[in-house]
Amino acid sequence: MTQASRLEKTAVSPKAWTMLGIGVAAQAAGTVFVSTPAFLIPLLHSEHGLSLTQAGTLAAAPTFGMVLTLVAWGAMADRFGEKWVISIGLCLTAIAALAATTTDNYTLLGIAFLLGGMAAASTNAASGRVVVGWFPKDRRGLAMGIRQMSQPLGVTIASLTIPTLAANVGIGSAVGLSVALNGVLALICAVALINPPRPAARPTDIPVETVNPYRSNWFLWRIHVVSALLVFPQFTLSTFGLVWLISEQGWDAAPAGLLIGISQFVGALGRIVVGIWSDRAGSRVGPLRLVAVSASAVMLAMAAMAAAGTAPWGVPALILLLATTISVADNGLAFTSVAEAAGPKWQGKALGAQNTGQFIAASAVGPVVGALIGAVGYPLAFAIVAAFPAAAIPLVPSRDRDISV
Numbered sequence: 225m226t227q228a229s230r231l232e233k234t235a236v237s238p239k240a241w242t243m244l245g246i247g248v249a250a251q252a253a254g255t256v257f258v259s260t261p262a263f264l265i266p267l268l269h270s271e272h273g274l275s276l277t278q279a280g281t282l283a284a285a286p287t288f289g290m291v292l293t294l295v296a297w298g299a300m301a302d303r304f305g306e307k308w309v310i311s312i313g314l315c316l317t318a319i320a321a322l323a324a325t326t327t328d329n330y331t332l333l334g335i336a337f338l339l340g341g342m343a344a345a346s347t348n349a350a351s352g353r354v355v356v357g358w359f360p361k362d363r364r365g366l367a368m369g370i371r372q373m374s375q376p377l378g379v380t381i382a383s384l385t386i387p388t389l390a391a392n393v394g395i396g397s398a399v400g401l402s403v404a405l406n407g408v409l410a411l412i413c414a415v416a417l418i419n420p421p422r423p424a425a426r427p428t429d430i431p432v433e434t435v436n437p438y439r440s441n442w443f444l445w446r447i448h449v450v451s452a453l454l455v456f457p458q459f460t461l462s463t464f465g466l467v468w469l470i471s472e473q474g475w476d477a478a479p480a481g482l483l484i485g486i487s488q489f490v491g492a493l494g495r496i497v498v499g500i501w502s503d504r505a506g507s508r509v510g511p512l513r514l515v516a517v518s519a520s521a522v523m524l525a526m527a528a529m530a531a532a533g534t535a536p537w538g539v540p541a542l543i544l545l546l547a548t549t550i551s552v553a554d555n556g557l558a559f560t561s562v563a564e565a566a567g568p569k570w571q572g573k574a575l576g577a578q579n580t581g582q583f584i585a586a587s588a589v590g591p592v593v594g595a596l597i598g599a600v601g602y603p604l605a606f607a608i609v610a611a612f613p614a615a616a617i618p619l620v621p622s623r624d625r626d627i628s629v
Contacts, residue, residue, distance in 0.1 A: 236367075239418070240358035244367055246417050247347075247354045248374045250310050253409040254344035255378025257321055257402035258286040261337055262463045262590075263386035264395060266470055266477060274330070276467070276598055280590030283463060285334045288587040289341025290348065291580050298349035298576025302569065305419035306350040306357075313346020314410035321402035333395075340402075347374075349576040356563040356571055357420020361626070362503055364560050369499025372556035373492035379462055380492070381405075383485040387466070387477050437566050437574065443625045444565055448578055450619050451558045452585040454516060456612035457523045458551040459589040460605075462488070465544055468602055472530065473540050483541055487548035494549045495556045508561035513620040515554045516613045522547040523610035531603035564626040 261283040268274040268282070301309045320340030327333055359367040389398040437444055462484070469480040502511050522543075529543045559578060566574035596605040 236359060236363055240367075242416075243354050243358050243418060243420070244370060246413060247310075248371055248377070250314060250409045250413055250417075251347040251371070251374035252378040252381065253314060253402070253405040254317055254347045255375050256382045256405055257317055257340050257399075258290065258344055259379045259382040259462070260386050260399055260402060261286065263382050263466065263481070264390055264398065265463070266387065266467050267390050267395070276594040277591055280463065280594030282330065282334050282337065282590075284587045284590035285337035286341030286344065287583045287590075289338040289343075290345040291583045291587060292345075293342045294345045294349050294579040294583065295573060295576035297346045298572035298574070298579075300572070301350040301353055302572035306353050307413065307417045307419050309346050309350045310417060311410050311414040313343050313350075314406045314413060316340075316343035316346075318403050318406035318410060319343075321399055321406060324399045325396040325403065328395075344406075345576075345579065348579045349572060353563070353571050353575065354417075354420055356560075357568075361564070364564070365499035365501070365503035365508070365556070366496065367499070368560040368563075369496040369556040372495045372499075372552075372559065375555070376488040376492035376495070376552055380485040380488040383466070383481045383488060387481045391477065435567075437570055441625070443621055444562060444574060444577075446619050446621050447558055447561055447565070448581040450512065450516065450616045451554065451578060452581040453612045453616040453619075454519060454551075454554045454558075455582045455585040456589060456593075456609050457519050457547070459586045460523075460593050460609045461526075461544065461548050461551055463590055464593060464597065464602075465548070468530070469540065469544070472602055473534055473537075475537070479537075483544065484548075487545045488552075490545060491549045491552040494553050498553045499556045499560070502557055502560070507624055508557045508564075509621050509624055512554055512557045512561070513617060515550065515557065516616045516620060518550045519554070519613035520610045520617075522550050523606055523613070527603045527606035527610065530601075530606055561624065564624070 265276070265279040265283060268279040274282070297309055297313065317340050320336050320343055324333055324336035324340065327336070355367045355371045356364060385401055386398045389401065465487075466477075466480050466484050469475040469483065470477060475483075498511055498515070502508050505511060525543055526547050529540055559575065562574050562578045563571050593605055593609065596608060600608075
């Protein structure tokens with residue numbers, strides 16, 4: 225593709241943008257629920273007597289639930305379409321959130337978070353198909369970057385609301401926010417979401433898009449592993465960034481939550497920028513490799529900041545903002561690459577597998593990094609986390625693969 229042709233973007237219908245907006249809102253609602261227990265950690269640790277390992281394990285429950293059902297939701301989206309997969313999943317998420325508001329027992333609360341995570345996985349597995357189905361190749365990087373805003377947008381909403389609600393009104397009321405958000409979005413999706421048009425079958429005996437892409441080459445496997453490794457800095461910062469600011473830097477809960485929210489929002493915008501970059505470059509894997517290098521560097525900067533001790537507020541704010549922005553920048557690139565390499569008959573399952581690998585890693589972050597912080601402190605824990613994106617660098621494929629068109 226020449227530079228001139230890259231600048232001549234294919235027109236996108238208003239309907240496609242509308243479907244993208246609904247998909248973003250749906251996944252953001254699910255993310256608010258999944259993120260809620262992470263923002264309960266300071267309260268659970270300081271006022272309810274849970275250790276960081278225990279609180280981190282509770283925070284990992286929704287993520288572990290997602291791991292159990294992502295591929296299944298993706299397979300249902302491949303077969304039945306995205307509309308009802310997302311609508312039903314959000315409805316079940318709202319029901320699980322409602323159940324979580326009715327108990328003070330931490331075991332039952334963990335079970336409710338687990339079941340809600342299993343339901344919330346529907347939007348992760350299916351909304352990526354909406355992007356690939358409604359948008360042409362030369363606009364998918366932008367569209368998937370916008371779609372990948374869903375997670376940091378949901379985390380932003382949670383960070384700005386959950387700590388304050390939990391501290392002032394109680395844990396049940398904090399979780400109740402997810403009941404409203406997921407219930408409303410379930411209704412909107414049931415009414416307004418439209419499945420993207422399916423591509424016409426190719427006139428061959430064995431269409432390339434029906435061949436199992438996991439058997440033909442190692443491309444998808446490598447992207448899955450790279451993404452799982454890059455999850456560690458992202459979830460370390462989103463899970464323990466708040467408690468680090470409060471316990472180690474002496475911040476109050478409100479400004480700490482505000483900074484986490486701002487950093488997640490800036491990170492969401494960064495995903496769009498990276499998506500546009502990949503469209504213009506005509507490559508997903510090249511930018512992905514540079515993001516891995518940068519993620520390792522910023523986690524080392526976080527380790528140095530933590531080792532330096534308490535600093536004027538602007539220093540940890542700037543470093544955490546930069547680290548969070550970079551740590552979430554890979555998601556849109558990886559998801560677009562997976563969807564294009566899988567082909568239309570395997571996109572849901574491949575995106576489900578992509579999410580599964582990421583959330584298996586994310587499920588480990590809470591208890592593992594929490595235990596690391598308890599054993600060796602924040603500086604060394606952050607330095608150890610920097611090794612994960614460093615290990616991803618040589619695993620990024622050298623060339624893109626696309627059978628989606």
